[in-house]
Amino acid sequence: MSVSVRTSSALILALLLAACSGSGPPYALANVTGLVAPLEFHLTDQNGQPVTAAAYRHDVVLLYFGYTHCPDQCPTTLAILASALHALGPQASQVRVLFVSVDPRRDTTAVLKRYVGNFGPEFVGLRGGQTELTRLSKRYRITYHYEAPDKYGDYEVDHSSAVFVFGRHGRARLLGQVDNTAQQYTSDLRRLLANS
Amino acid sequence: MPPPGAWYDSKMSPVVTDLRYLLPWQFYPTVFLACVIAVALYVRGLAALRRGGTPVGFGRAFTFFLGVALNYAALQTYVDFLAQHMFWIHRLQHLILHHVGPVLLVLAAPEAVLRAGTPAPLLRGLCRVPSWIRRPIRLFFRILQHPLIAPTLFVGLIFFWLTPSIHFTAMLDERRYLLMNWSMLIDGILFWWLMLAPRRAQGSAAIGYGTRIIILVAVAVPQMILGAYIALHSTPLYSIYAVCGRAWAISPLTDQQLGGLLTWIPAAMMSVVGVLVVLHHMMHDPEAGTRHGSLRAPAEPAGSS
DSSP, X not given: OHXXXXXXXXXXXXXXXXXXHTOSOOOSSEEOTTTSOOOOOEEEETTSOEEEGGGGTTSEEEEEEEOTTOSSHHHHHHHHHHHHHHXXXXXXXXXXXXXXXXXXXXXXXXXXXXXHHTTOTTEEEEEOOHHHHHHHHHHTTXXXXXXXXXXXXXXXXXXXXXXXXXXXXXXXXXXXXXXXXXXXXXXXHHHHHHHO | OOOTTHHHHHHHSSOOOOGGGGSOSSOOHHHXXXXXXXXXXXXXXXXXXXXXXXXXXXXXXXXXXXXXXXXXXXXXSHHHHHHHSOHHHHHHXXXXXXXXXXXXXXXXXOHHHHHHHSOHHHHHHHHTSOHHHHHHHHHHHHHHTSTTHHXXXXXXXXXXXXXXXXXXXXXXXXXXXXXXXXXXXXXXXHHHHHHHSOHHHHGGGOOOHHHHHHHHHHHHHHHHHXXXXXXXXXXXXXXXXXXXXXXXXXXXXXXXXHHHHHHHHHXXXXXXXXXXXXXXXXXXXXXXXXXXXXXXXXXXXXXXX
């Protein structure tokens, strides 16, 4: 009897807590809690060090797939994220933007390091082989493909535009799209930092 | 395993035929097991019926295997990758899972072969399932196969999974994606069995051939309206393909128009095929002229003479 009372009161408490956490206004970004796989990867960072998701378990993480030769979408998105982090102020130190290259042939660690350095100290460049990239693309259900090279051997890479936002401990929470503004990222990140 | 960019690679390299395209992009044990069990039971059944002196014709067996193969290919080959990253191939995948594949399976009328292929102890076990389990299952089946509910479910599932916000989450979450595809396949088999199986094979669930023609025409209309709406919409409805990336370079509107056309024309044409099959039944089924089939058919000649 007492067990069942305790269980049911715990259940009611849990329901109330769930109701509270869901009672705020909706996030500006798409809420993907429970839909997207938790953060997990085995890649190499811009200093050539192997790194896994565990290294960022205390941070709010923004995961983006792109490449440094990208003419438009990547620099635009990263600039929006940089401006959003700037507006966060000191709290930005608890946020990491992981830029995973889908063009590891051209994006060496040195190239990546120079590139992400342009956007701020919170930006990390990551690269991996095709096996790990394929695994990640399946996990996050994204894709990319290489366009035909021009006469100089330059080519573009068509890729996803999603910014996956993970709360602390790698739990997927939000999904940023091309039409989301820096202000929207800032306010959503503030909320995530406060309650994750 | 081909990388996501393999489509481009295959165009670059002279060797296009690559066995890796036949391998699953994502392995779904449920799909794999269902196909393996279906084929194994059917092959066993073919052998048993041949030994029993009533071999199954090549056409029927071929139709069954083609149906299984098409459904398998839609889910367990590179098509699955393309369907996740290209709207019109997703529509093609559902045309197979919800229309063409189930129609082939039903036209093959595999029930007798599958029963002959089921190991005897298992068959006996199934017969011994107590009625308190069997009755609710039968009731549930009856409800699903109600002449108003079945077509509503058939069209409703298409509209449900094509609602932009729901489509977004189905493409983002592997479990929802699998649920979507299984729901289409199971509903496709239920619906087309109700529409196309001869009445004597349906037992108590049977509905009249005239009613079936009305249902087949009725389900075509909303599919055509939805397909036309998607094909003629001037802005992209399904942002998920831009968010997650498309399988190859194609304008979002072209992708959407092709997907809309696939929802509109071939899906509606399947209703025409269905009506032709029903007309064939009507002409060849001696019970077709009566409202209650086998109940009245024997009585009538006696009364008229």
